[in-house]
Amino acid sequence: MSSGIDQSIEGIEQMPLREFTEKAYLDYSMYVILDRALPFIGDGLKPVQRRIIYAMSELGLSASSKHKKSARTVGDVLGKFHPHGDSACYEAMVLMAQSFSYRYTLVDGQGNWGSADDPKSFAAMRYTEARLTPYAQVLLSELGKGTVDWVPNFDGTLKEPSMLPARLPNLLLNGTTGIAVGMATDVPPHNLREVASACIRLLESPKSTLEDLCEHIQGPDYPTEAEIITPRDELLKVYRTGGGSIRMRARYVREQGDVVITALPHQVSGAKVLEQIAQQMQAKKLPMVEDLRDESDHENPTRLVIVPRSNRVDVERLMSHLFASTDLERTYRVNMNVIGLDGKPQVKDLLGLLKEWLAFRFETVRRRLEYRLGKVRDRLHLLDGLLIAFLNLDEVIRIIRSEDEPRPVLMQRFELSELQADYILDTKLRQLARLEEMKIRGEQDELTKEREWLEKTLGSKQRMTTLIRKEIQADAEKYGDERRSPIVEREAAEALAETDLTPSEPVTVVLSEKGWARTAKGHDIDPTSLSYKAGDRYLDSARLRSNQAAVFIDSTGRSYSVPAHTLPSARSQGEPLTGRLAPASGATFSVVLGGDPEQWYLVASDAGYGFLVQLKDLHAKNKAGKALLTLPKGARVLHPVAVTDRERDRVVAISNEGRMLTFPVSELPALSRGKGNKIIGIPAKRVEDRIEFVVAVACVPEDGKLIAHSGKRHISLKLADLEHYQGERGRRGSKLPRGFQKVDRVEVER
Structure with a gap:
């Protein structure tokens, strides 16, 4: 089908569905944007808010009147101006009455209008009563003075204002939020005195920059006393672009x-x-x-x-x-998207917004003054005619008594206009008293002075600027208040890590030969005395704090970490680590470590290779762990040993052949993973065939001693005794004394 409208003989319009749906949706979108969700820059109100305020003023609900039922206001708004849902209209009215939602409330409510804890807990409109607040006069006081255009209501039976003649930039003072089709708006509220001061600065210095205005407007000012913690440079960026975010903190x-x-x-x-x-x-x-x-x-x-x-x-x-x-800390979006004076939605920066509002204010004041000038001129015209009639009273009375149509005769005799002649004929006899001439001349003098002032003001931009500045100052003094939301610089909030949130208590993590783990309270427990499953027994244990992670090393040289407080209590027999970790097939857990994450360890294989590593580098983030120690063929993992001082400690390595070598621990590299450097020389083939290998490594501090156990016998070696076994790193080492050729374990005493 061809595009365009094809009207058939029956008078039915036909249109392609694609064009119809596109046009219908665009029309709906524009309606939502312009007539529902976005505020007008002049009065800062959406249509429903404007209609509520106007309807309340028409009902005589000023700040000095008695409260009236909210249902009456809502009924007037729906019946006369806003044919939509009553609940949505009432909610809009409630919002303007909540002091914790609106910075400068427009509605003064009586009854339950909700609470800060639950803003939606307000009573039904049949129970609540309302009237306008004094601040509402900022929007309404100039309404009947020719300041705004009037448009027909939805059914054409009444007129309503297309906007309200706001004397202050209400858009910035109360802010607004709204979601339209394809766009939204979020304007934060501001302090009245600060915004008025910025407007006056812009009036006096039209070339003021954004930075100049921000000397007056420190930032948004919400109805709450919580702190605004957004840095000043970010606030400037928000005002420069018209978008961004504001952070508040309790x-x-x-x-x-x-x-x-x-x-x-x-x-x-x-x-x-x-x-x-x-x-x-x-x-x-x-x-x-x-x-x-x-x-x-x-x-x-x-x-x-x-x-x-x-x-x-x-x-x-x-x-x-x-x-x-x-x-307790919250971020608020800023998107100063409003309908400008050209009737189009646009995101505006602070400087452009204030300039545009001042242009609106200039036009409003000009229309108000011109309207008043017209009224003054009309009144002077009538007074001129009345004075002529008063000075020729006898002749006027004679004409009225003798003529059938006195109006044309009066007009011809005294050169009066139709308006003047009608006014004279409508004048009551009581106004013909002797003192009336003085009143007429007095009123003429006052009106003449007012006319001259109006003409001078309208003819001078400087006078207009001065008038607007004085009016803004007067309103700021009348309705302004102190800032509620202080602007404070604070450090960024940071959530505690899980380890920081866990109570820090001494615990002992116990590992069994079958790979079962558990946590016992305290460091004085004897892990060998715990009960174990049949066929299982104690293998290793580590003392640490409950908010630290236990590190496990398996037979393939991979390391794993588990938060100690998540392991089962030692009152049970624990749980298999394979349930929460994923080691390689055939791998078994052989070591558990824990304690200070900064602690250095010597990690080595029984092939005689090793390196230094900090405990924190053994922590793994996933179930599969991380590669730690690379094992030569046939080699096995030795239990890591703690290093007291990386500069002064000495490494001691003992092989199953009864050879021992010692050298400074500083000769070993610090790595996070790998094979390491050669500690003691053992041929790779002998390791592979399990003929020769390292049975023990230790780190001996300056004031410590090494105790080597061989069966039931042991030998104690101080640092001076170890000098006999000192050699270059990677050498074969020296033979131990007879009877200690088969060392099965070593320990270090400090």
Whole structure:
């Protein structure tokens, strides 16, 4: 089918479905953007808000009147101007009445209008009452003075204002949020005095830069007293681009060791925050918190108490974690997308927005003055005619009494206009008293002066600027207040790691020959005395803290790590490590280590190769572990030994042939993985055939001694005794005394 509209004989319009749906959706999109979701830059209101304010003013609900049922206002708005849902209209009205949602409320509510904890908990409109606040006069006071265009309502029976003649940039003062089709808007609220001061600066110095304006506007000012922690350079970027984000953080004080939160970020519920903290406590992810309380009341709208477990808890670190993991810190999107004076939506920067609003204000004031000038001229015209009639009263009375059509005769006799003649004829007899001439002349003098002032003001841009500046200053003094949201520089919040959140208690991790692991409380336990499964027995153990990770090394030289507090209690027989780790087929766990992550260890194979490594480099992030020690063919992993001093300790290596070699530990490299360097010389073939291999390695400090065990016999060697076995790294070493040719284990005493 060809494009375009094809009207058939029956009068039915036909159009391709693709064109119809595209046109229909575009029309709907433009309607949502322009007539529902986005505010107008002049008054900062969406259509529903504008209609609510106007309808309330028409009902006489000024700040000095009595409150009236909200249902009456909503009914007027729906019936006269806004044919949409009553609940949506009422919610828009509620939002403008909530002091915790709106920076400068427009509606003064009586009854239940919701709470900061639950803004949606307001009562139905049949129960609540409302009137306008004094601040609403900023939008309404110039409405009937020719300042705005009037358009027909939805059914053409009434007129409504296309905008309200705002005397202040309400868009910036109260901010707005809205979602249209394909675009959204998020304008944060600001302080009235700061914005008024910036407007005056721009009036006095039209070439002011954004940085100049930001000397007055420090940043957004939300209805809450929580801190704005966005850095100044980021705030400048937000104002320069019209988009970005603002971060707010709760405020707290210390009271007798407790943490008392006194202010929450905008639209954050205290109950929700307590729930978030309680969930972490129940999951045992917040062991340093003992109790939570909500002590909020009428005098203290926000008072949330967090009780630390002891006075040793680092409160700053705790609060940093809570800021990062709960709504105690929140980010707000900024997208200053508004409908400009040209009727088009556009994202505007702060400087452009204020300039455009001042252009709107100039036009509004010009229209107001021209409207008033017209009224003054009309009144002077009527007064001129009335004065002529008063000075020729007898003649006027005679004409009225004698003529059938007195109006044309009066017009001809005294050179009056139709308006003047009608006004004279409509004048009551009581106004013909003697004092009336003085009143007429007095009113003429006042109106003449006002006309001259209006004409001068309209003819001079400087006078107009001065007038607008004085009006802005007057409104700022009348409606302005102090900033609520302080702007403070803070360090970025950081959530605590799982190890920081776990209680730090001494524990012993026990490993059995079959690869079962468990955790016993304390360091004084004898792991060999624990019960083991049939056919299983003790293999190795490590002393560490419960918030540290236990490191396991398997027979292939791979290392694994498991948080110690997650292992089962020693009261049970533990659990197989293969259930939570994934070693290679046939690999068995042979070593467990733990303690200070900075501790250095000598890691070696019985082929006589090894290197130095820190415990933290043995930690693995996945189940499969990480490659640590590369084993030559036929070699096995030796138990790593702790290094006390990398500069002064000495390495001792003993082979099954009864040979011992010692040299400074500093001769070995520090690696994170690999085969390492040769410690003692053993031919690779002899290792492969398991003929010769290393049976023990040790690191002996300066003030320590080595005890070598051979069966039931042992020999004790101090550092001076070890000099006999000193040699170059990688040599075969010297023979041990008779009876110690078969050393089965060594230990170091300090």
